[in-house]
Structure formats: structure tokens, C-alpha cells
Amino acid sequence: MEVSSENFKANVETAVVDDNLKGAMGKLTGALRPNRAKAVAGLPEFDALRDHGIAIKMHTLDHIDTYLEQFEANVVANGGHVHWCADEDSARQTILDLCRQHDVKTVTKGKSMVTEELGLNAFLDNHGILPLETDLGEYIIQLRGESPSHIIAPATHLQQHQIKETFQSAHTHLDADRPMDTAEALTEEARQELREKYGAADAGITGANFMIAETGSTIIVTNEGNGDLTQTLAKTHIVVASMEKILPTMDDAGVMLRLLARSATGQEMSVYTTLSSGPRRQGDLDGPDAFHVVIVDNGRSKMLAGSEREMLRCIRCSACLNHCPVYASIGGHAYGWVYSGPMGKVLTPSLAGLEQAKDLPNASSFCGKCEEVCPMRIPLPKLMRNLREQQTEQKMTPLKQRVALSLWSALASRPWLYRKLTGLMTRTLARLAGKRRVFSWMPMIGEWTKSRDLVAPEGGSFFDRYHARTQPIKGADHDDRTQ
Amino acid sequence: MTGRNDRAEIFARLKAAQDGRLKAPHPGGMTPPKSAATKGKAMVTHFINKAIAQYATVTELDRFADVPGFMSDWLRGQNLPKEFVLAPILSGLDWAKETTITPRPGAATTADTVGVSLAYGAAAETGTVMMISGHHTPTTLNFVPDVEVIVLSKKDISAGMEGCWEKLRAYKTQNPMPRAVNFVTGPSRTADVEATMVLGAHGPRRLHIVLVDETSPWPKST
Ligand code: SF4
Numbered sequence: 001m002e003v004s005s006e007n008f009k010a011n012v013e014t015a016v017v018d019d020n021l022k023g024a025m026g027k028l029t030g031a032l033r034p035n036r037a038k039a040v041a042g043l044p045e046f047d048a049l050r051d052h053g054i055a056i057k058m059h060t061l062d063h064i065d066t067y068l069e070q071f072e073a074n075v076v077a078n079g080g081h082v083h084w085c086a087d088e089d090s091a092r093q094t095i096l097d098l099c100r101q102h103d104v105k106t107v108t109k110g111k112s113m114v115t116e117e118l119g120l121n122a123f124l125d126n127h128g129i130l131p132l133e134t135d136l137g138e139y140i141i142q143l144r145g146e147s148p149s150h151i152i153a154p155a156t157h158l159q160q161h162q163i164k165e166t167f168q169s170a171h172t173h174l175d176a177d178r179p180m181d182t183a184e185a186l187t188e189e190a191r192q193e194l195r196e197k198y199g200a201a202d203a204g205i206t207g208a209n210f211m212i213a214e215t216g217s218t219i220i221v222t223n224e225g226n227g228d229l230t231q232t233l234a235k236t237h238i239v240v241a242s243m244e245k246i247l248p249t250m251d252d253a254g255v256m257l258r259l260l261a262r263s264a265t266g267q268e269m270s271v272y273t274t275l276s277s278g279p280r281r282q283g284d285l286d287g288p289d290a291f292h293v294v295i296v297d298n299g300r301s302k303m304l305a306g307s308e309r310e311m312l313r314c315i316r317c318s319a320c321l322n323h324c325p326v327y328a329s330i331g332g333h334a335y336g337w338v339y340s341g342p343m344g345k346v347l348t349p350s351l352a353g354l355e356q357a358k359d360l361p362n363a364s365s366f367c368g369k370c371e372e373v374c375p376m377r378i379p380l381p382k383l384m385r386n387l388r389e390q391q392t393e394q395k396m397t398p399l400k401q402r403v404a405l406s407l408w409s410a411l412a413s414r415p416w417l418y419r420k421l422t423g424l425m426t427r428t429l430a431r432l433a434g435k436r437r438v439f440s441w442m443p444m445i446g447e448w449t450k451s452r453d454l455v456a457p458e459g460g461s462f463f464d465r466y467h468a469r470t471q472p473i474k475g476a477d478h479d480d481r482t483q
Numbered sequence: 484m485t486g487r488n489d490r491a492e493i494f495a496r497l498k499a500a501q502d503g504r505l506k507a508p509h510p511g512g513m514t515p516p517k518s519a520a521t522k523g524k525a526m527v528t529h530f531i532n533k534a535i536a537q538y539a540t541v542t543e544l545d546r547f548a549d550v551p552g553f554m555s556d557w558l559r560g561q562n563l564p565k566e567f568v569l570a571p572i573l574s575g576l577d578w579a580k581e582t583t584i585t586p587r588p589g590a591a592t593t594a595d596t597v598g599v600s601l602a603y604g605a606a607a608e609t610g611t612v613m614m615i616s617g618h619h620t621p622t623t624l625n626f627v628p629d630v631e632v633i634v635l636s637k638k639d640i641s642a643g644m645e646g647c648w649e650k651l652r653a654y655k656t657q658n659p660m661p662r663a664v665n666f667v668t669g670p671s672r673t674a675d676v677e678a679t680m681v682l683g684a685h686g687p688r689r690l691h692i693v694l695v696d697e698t699s700p701w702p703k704s705t
Contacts, residue, residue: 024677031678055510062506065497078660086489136684137675153675160677183676191685195593215660225671225686228626232663243493250651251512254644265674268533269609272686273666280662283618285571285590287662297493305500 002119005336005348005357012363015330020159025328028156032322035266036373043262050375053259056252057313057376061304067213067246068295074216078278080291091296092123095205095238098292099129102236104202110220110227111135112207113151113316114242114296116338117351120205131205132197134226136190143170149332151339152264152318157331160186194226204234204288208241209316210256211293214249217275218293221260223267228274237276237288242296244312256315259375263317299351307386308350313376314343320370320380326363335360342370342380349387354394361387512645521642526607530640531694533610537669538682539690546697547576550634553693554599555581563630567597572619572700573634590621591628598628598687601699602635604650608643609668612692615654616663619701625665631687633667636699 004011015021040046060067072082083098085091095118099107107124109115109131121131121142133142137155141148143166148154155163164180167189179185198204206227208218218239220227231237247253261267280287303312321327321341332340336357339347345364349357361384370380531541544553550573558565569578569586578586591598600620604613612633616622625631641647644666651664671686682688 027678031674052510055507058507059509062501062504065494065501068497069494078662084488084490084493086492090489134685135675136673140675153678155675156678158677163676183679183681186676187673187681187684191683194685199593215655217660217664223671224673224684225626226684228622228665229685232622232626248509250648251645254648257644267668269537269606269611269666269668271537271668271671273611273668275664276662277660277664278662281617281659284616284662285618285621286623287616295493297489297496301493301496301500304497 003337003352003356005360008334008336008359008363011334011336012330015334020162021157021331024157024159025331028153029322029328032265036263036319039262039266039268049258050377053255054376056255060247061312064246067248068243070213071211071216071246075293078216080278080293083292083294085294086297088118088298091118091294092120094294095120096127098238099203102203102290104129106201107131107203107205108198108201108230108234109133110206110230111138112240113338114207115240116148134194134230135224136187139190140166147338150318150321151316157333198229198233201234203236203238204230205238205240206231208239208245210253211241211246212250212253213246215277217277219253219273219275221270221273223271225272228272231276232287234288236290239293240296241293243300260315260317263319263375303350308346308383310378311346311350311383313378315376317375319373323369323373325365325367346380346383354387354391526642527637527640530605530607530610534692537610539669539692541692541694543694547695547700550693551576551578551581555584558584564596567599568595568624570600570620570624572601573599591623593627595628597630598624599632600624602633602639604647605635605640606644606647607640611666611668613647614665614667615661617661622663625667626686629687630689632691632693634693634695636695636697638698
């Protein structure tokens with residue numbers, strides 16, 4: 001999908017005044033935050049489990065080539081095929097070629113973030129293949145022509161009345177006066193609309209939450225059952241998976257599954273966890289005739305070699321989004337790409353390039369909540385700061401900001417000069433401020449002083465005052481607040 | 484040939500990224516959390532409680548031979564159609580004596596309202612059943628009918644997922660890996676409309692688990 005993260009600032013301004021968005025986001029965080037807290041409290045071993053999961057991921061990333069090879073060999077032994085794609089062009093073309101090879105005209109899709117990353121739907125559509133999203137949230141946003149605003153709850157930016165309107169204009173063959181005012185009615189309507197579509201599709205495309213090297217299996221985790229209908233009823237099953245989803249063994253998957261659902265929705269286990277290992281076997285009464293796994297790099301091997309390596313531990317649980325105050329107030333679309341929230345702030349510049357996502361790593365309150373709830377303890381604030389530093393190094397930040405920062409760093413590394421200058425500045429400012437002791441305008445920070453006054457410094461710099469105070473004052477309690 | 488083949492390029496990059504790195508060891512397996520009951524009656528009770536918490540309903544029977552009679556009563560009691568699709572592995576039970584119901588062994592279609600299948604394992608920790616694909620137990624039974632009935636032997640319940648993996652590994656020594664392994668925890672649901680939970684999204688609206696004391700009729704070679 002096209003990246004519009006360079007418009008981040010403008011996107012935020014639109015988002016913060018959107019009342020529908022505000023209402024919808026409140027409901028999401030209101031539901032998911034307490035759910036996770038409850039699930040974590042219910043498992044005393046949760047922290048040990050996190051450490052175990054992290055150790056598995058670190059080991060796997062260190063041996064990722066070996067495990068991917070083992071996975072490939074087992075998929076082939078199971079009767080499936082593996083395709084390797086270095087970038088998004090290659091991945092899209094490979095999937096299109098597979099569709100042509102199997103004479104595919106219509107495709108049903110399970111929810112998959114990597115196919116969003118590839119902009120696969122638009123591409124297939126342009127080449128005469130009709131993709132139909134079957135996850136309820138994805139179905140809704142496909143009808144609206146939108147991208148997902150959350151990695152596991154793609155339509156979370158919408159309120160019920162908006163979904164009702166979408167269905168009213170899309171399902172014109174239904175009675176105009178049908179009841180549509182509950183979540184139940186809307187869910188049922190989508191169920192009926194999609195029911196016959198799974199079996200009629202020539203191919204089912206799903207993502208993968210994990211891949212298991214030991215058995216050559218891909219895993220999807222869902223609550224709705226649409227992903228399983230998609231992959232069981234279509235003639236061909238194509239799995240699209242980014243390469244860091246690989247895990248060595250089934251037991252490793254068990255550890256990750258325990259972390260995933262609890263961190264995501266607060267469930268102990270999602271409703272459906274399915275291992276797919278090849279096409280239908282001899283004698284089987286159902287299942288696809290062909291099984292393909294398209295493994296996508298698209299920037300991951302670069303991350304593996306770089307400073308964003310830790311981000312490859314991400315299991316896409318969405319806990320960091322659900323607990324982020326910035327995400328909660330601006331929603332997912334403002335981030336300009338398919339990944340949003342704290343994980344998106346690191347992933348988008350890492351995968352799409354820093355140039356495309358200049359403001360993203362900067363837009364953080366650095367409150368640290370994301371790292372705290374991340375089951376993989378990914379140091380998201382640190383990674384954002386790294387990306388910021390890279391921006392400055394690569395001269396991507398505005399000139400004014402760079403000059404100011406380099407001046408400050410030159411000063412900060414020369415304490416004597418720093419003290420001299422700040423002392424001089426403080427005294428000068430104090431004198432310039434006059435009797436009111438405030439500035440109603442300042443060069444460089446005009447925007448700031450437009451609506452407030454800047455209080456002039458008094459009584460010298462911190463160091464001046466510190467030195468004055470190092471002679472203990474008899475009877476004083478050494479509390480600066482008493483001054 | 485499909486697309487470009489980027490295999491060599493990708494592996495060269497992966498290997499280069501690993502060069503000179505100290506490699507982390509594998510942390511080994513793990514035991515199921517202590518919070519789950521791990522043995523005997525307590526484990527079965529734990530399974531039942533967890534399954535019910537996930538909106539499944541549960542019946543306990545002594546023998547597999549009791550399943551046809553139960554189905555006959557249950558379908559009538561729930562006001563469900565008397566025709567249903569049945570996993571072929573259960574067609575050996577004496578269905579003929581239940582004259583009011585008509586099981587159809589095979590895979591499920593969208594015309595089927597009720598499906599009945601047999602689980603291969605279960606995890607008490609989360610109230611999850613493990614289904615495997617194959618001609619004995621077609622996968623469509625788990626997803627297509629509105630009402631899913633799963634028969635499970637209490638002897639096939641493990642404390643956590645680890646026990647399920649063990650069972651799968653044992654199965655794999657005699658058979659190829661099943662095409663699909665489905666872990667099912669309650670009926671299908673969604674929260675995509677304003678984070679409100681609704682049961683019956685695309686998969687089954689209801690899940691009924693029939694727990695049987697006896698050993699399950701899985702053939703020895705499986
Ligand atoms: S960064 Fe961590 S919290 Fe965020 S989605 Fe990934 S694993 Fe979950």
C-alpha cells in the first residue's frame with residue numbers, strides 16, 4: 001500500500017477533531033485495556049512466559065536462515081510449494097502468477113497485514129482478479145475503500161451507524177427497512193452475504209501468525225472462523241507470510257500463542273488456531289487441492305542486519321496500540337500506512353524508509369507504556385529515538401532544528417562554555433524582560449508565544465544558584481522548594 | 484516458474500546479517516502454567532469450566548454407545564433438524580436404533596445446520612479441543628454448520644497445549660502430518676462492530692462438547 005506517513009502532521013489535525021473517531025477509539029481502548037489486565041492477572045507466570053517467548057525469538061532470529069530452510073523442506077514434503085520474494089513487486093507478481101497458474105478469477109481473503117503492506121487487493125483487482133475480504137472488519141473497510149486503522153481490529157475507527165450506512169449502500173438487494181441497529185444484526189448480515197462466497201472462490205489467500213519449521217505448517221489465529229472457511233473451501237490455498245513469523249517447533253508456537261491472545265484481546269486463547277500443512281491428502285473429503293506459501297522479505301533482512309533488529313520479535317498482538325495515548329486520540333489512519341501506533345512508528349520507517357515517514361518516530365509522548373505492555377518487551381521508545389538520530393544524521397530534519405541541535409551539542413560537550421553562556425543569557429534575559437518579568441514575543445518560538453507569555457528567568461543560571469547554595473545555610477532543610 | 488526466484492538473494496542477505504554474531508541458545512520447552520490443573524478429575528473439571536467460560540455447552544456421557552441416544556434427545560430438545568452431517572469415524576456407532584434422527588456421514592456443506600465430529604485431543608488450560616483433518620474427521624465439520632457438536636474422550640484431555648503437541652508427534656510417527664489441525668475454543672465470534680462481542684460471526688454459532696469417559700474410537704494406527 002502507498003505510504004502517506006509524510007502527511008502525518010496534517011493527518012493528526014484532521015483526526016483530533018473527528019467526533020466519530022473519538023467515540024470509536026474510546027470503545028476500543030475501554031474494552032481491550034481492562035481485558036488484557038485481567039488476562040495477565042489470571043496467569044501468575046505471565047512475566048516468565050514473556051522471557052521464555054523472547055528467548056525463543058532471539059534464538060530463532062539468530063538462526064532464521066536454518067529454520068526457514070527446514071520449513072521449506074517440510075512444506076515440500078507435505079506436498080506444498082514455497083516461493084521467496086525479496087520485495088513487494090516480486091511478492092505481488094508471484095501471487096498473480098500463482099492465480100493465473102490455477103486459473104483463479106475470484107479470491108476470498110482471511111485477514112492478513114502483510115497483504116495490506118503489499119497493497120495486494122488493488123493489484124489483483126487491476127489484473128482482473130476479484131479479491132473479497134471475509135474478516136468482518138476487513139469486509140467493512142473494503143466496502144468503504146479504506147485501509148485498516150488497527151492491526152487486529154481494522155474497522156475500529158468506525159461507529160455502528162457508519163457501518164450501517166456502509167451496508168445500506170452496499171447491500172441494495174436487501175430490504176431497505178431491515179433491522180440494522182445492533183452489532184448482532186450487522187454481524188449477521190455480513191455472515192449471510194459471505195456464506196456462499198467461500199466455496200465459490202477459486203483461491204483463498206490468508207496470512208500467517210506463525211510458521212513452524214518442525215512440521216512445515218503455517219498458523220492462523222482468528223475468532224470469526226472466516227480464515228478457516230477461506231482456506232478450507234477454496235480450491236487453492238495461498239499463504240502470504242513475512243519471514244520473521246518462523247518458529248522452530250510446535251512447543252514454541254504454544255508459548256507464543258499463550259502470549260498472543262492475552263496481550264491482544266485478553267482472551268486466554270483465540271477461538272480458532274489452525275495449523276495448515278499442505279494440500280488435501282489422498283482420501284480426504286475436503287480441503288484445497290494446492291497449497292502455496294509466499295515468503296516475503298520486503299525489508300526484513302535489512303532490519304535483521306540493522307539497529308531495528310529487535311522489532312522483528314513483534315508478534316502483531318496490538319497491545320502497544322491499545323495502550324498508547326497518542327494512538328487512542330488520533331486513530332490508525334493518521335499514521336499513513338498499514339501499521340500504526342508505536343509498532344507502526346518503528347515498522348513504517350524501517351520497511352518503507354525513513355524518508356517516507358519523517359514525523360512518525362517524533363510523534364511520541366515517550367511515556368513508555370508500549371514497552372511495558374509489549375509481550376516481546378520490544379524497546380519501542382529506544383527504537384524510535386534511534387530512528388530520530390538516524391534522521392538527524394541523514395539530514396532529514398529541518399535545517400533550523402539541525403542547527404539548533406548541533407549548537408546545543410557543541411555547548412553541552414564544553415561545560416565551561418555552556419555555563420558561561422547560559423549565565424550570561426539568563427542575566428541578559430532578566431534585564432530585557434523589564435518590570436513585567438515576562439516576554440509576550442520571542443524570536444524562533446513565535447508560535448509558542450502567540451497564545452502565552454514566556455516568563456523571564458530570574459536569579460541566575462542553575463549553576464550560579466547551585467554554587468551559591470553549596471555553602472550550607474544554617475537551619476535550612478535543603479529543600480529547593482522552600483525558596 | 485512463478486514470479487522471480489529471489490531465494491538465493493534472500494538467503495545471502497540473511498547469512499550476511501548473522502555473520503560474526505553470538506548466537507542465542509534455544510531456551511528449551513516449557514511446562515504448562517501452574518495455574519492449570521494438570522491431572523485426573525480436577526483436570527477434566529478445569530476443562531469443563533474453561534470451555535463453558537468460552538460459551539461452549541457440555542454434556543458428560545459414560546460410553547460412546549450412548550452418543551446416538553444423546554443426539555436424538557438433544558436435537559429434539561434444542562428444536563434442531565433431525566438430519567445432520569457426521570464425521571465418518573463415528574458412523575460405526577449404532578445410529579440405526581435411533582429412528583428419529585438421520586446422520587449423513589461425510590464433509591459438511593452450507594446446507595447442513597448441525598455437524599458432529601470427534602476431537603483428537605484437548606487442552607484443559609483453556610477449554611480448547613484439538614481437531615485433525617482426514618477422511619475420518621473432515622475439517623468442514625468444524626466451521627460450516629451453524630451448530631457444532633464435538634465428541635471428546637476424557638482420556639484425550641491434556642493439561643495444556645504441550646500434551647496436544649505430544650499427541651500430534653505420536654500421530655506423525657505412523658501417519659503423514661494432518662493437512663489441518665484446528666484448535667477450537669468456544670463458538671465463533673467477533674468484536675469488529677464497536678468492540679461489542681457477538682457470537683456466531685462466520686463459523687458455528689454454538690459449540691456443544693460431549694465428554695465421554697471411555698477411550699475414543701480412533702484406530703490404533705492413528
Ligand atoms: S510491538 Fe509488541 S505490543 Fe506492539 S504489536 Fe508488536 S508484540 Fe505487540
